[in-house]
Amino acid sequence: MARPTNRLSARAAQTITAQGYHADGGGLYLLVGPSGAKSWVFRFQLRGRRREMGLGSTTLVSLQEARRAVVEHRRTLLEGRDPITARVQARSVGLSFGECADALIESQKAGWKNDAQAEQWTQSLRDHGPARDMPVADVDTTHVMACLRQIWTTKTETASRLRARIERVLDWAKVHGHRQGDNPARWRGHLDNLLPRPSKVRKPQHHAAMPYGDAPAFMARLRExxxxxxxxxxxxxxxxxxxxxxxxxxxxxxxxxxxxxSIPAERMKGGRDHFVPLSTGALAILRGLDRKLPPFAMSENTMLSLVQKPAPKGFGLPFTVHGFRSCFRDWAAETQDTPGEVVEMALAHAIRNKAEAAYRRGALIEKRRSLMQAWADYLLPRSSSTATTAARPGGRPTS
Structure with missing residues (x-):
């Protein structure tokens, strides 16, 4: 009968104090020394001989990492090789850039928003980074520049992200003892002497925005x-x-x-809950919808087609839907005596100071409500904007 594995827990590994070997299964043991120091040990037999292989201190190697290491070492045993000798040989050759990239991505995945981020890292390093089989210790400035030079001026944002990712991989390799010296992908004091700043070559991608002076007439056209x-x-x-x-x-x-x-954090670009005060005009639209159906379930292109069809006379289309956010910001900046942070919060943009942001999320809600109502009053005729009155806190709709 097979012996059970995974007998220890991460909690147990922290709390066990009894000196000696504590089995997890599969040959993995937690070793508690006379001083109380703890480490992971892989015990195995090869050609009738009992061997013991250290896997590292528990302060540096987690239980899950130790288990993964044992799986690899048992695979080496099945191939008839000595895991200790194989490790020495691997260290003498060193890890490849690709192996280090994979290890870094695996170590960071739990803290990323979704699996897509890991895929983006993998794809960009695979397609544009140093050769995956190159020893990570050999990567130097020449190799980094070969990756960046061709796309720095044509795909600047991609190149800038790639540089940062290569830098992270090489930092990981150094911390884990696989390379020495300065990081050849670092920007400050190194690559900034060889490449222009990204902001100097990046071509800003602006969303075509309607001048706010045309917005009321465009809204009237939509209501036809x-x-x-x-x-x-x-x-x-x-x-x-x-x-x-x-x-x-x-x-x-x-x-x-x-x-x-109230828009939940998982639907927001910034990953934070966002609260939008609704004007009388916005509420009138909601009240006119069929509650049996989702409010605005449609493809993003459905709305886009309304602003990118052949231009109605006098509007100079096409524009983008996103561009109306710029239209709103321009209107607020040029016609309203509204603090900039109120406008930024209306657009769900982050405020740098976290403590200030937490305070302002509540304190500015009424200022934002006034701003959004002023925007509605500007866009809509008075009769349309107030035909169905928004129920402010404590109020009731009049129709």
């Missing part, structure tokens, strides 16, 4: 026909929201009585 896509675009413009925030919304996010739209 009653279509769900047109209502969705009007709502997007009135709230200065991102397209995906609107199309992905659900009814449980809207508190019509309080006049608040």
């Amino acid at each position: 026909r009653d279509a769900r896509s047109r209502r969705a675009l009007q709502f997007t413009i009135l709230t200065a929201a991102r397209t995906e925030e609107v199309t992905g919304s659900s009814w449980d996010e809207f508190d019509l009585a309080a006049g608040i739209w």
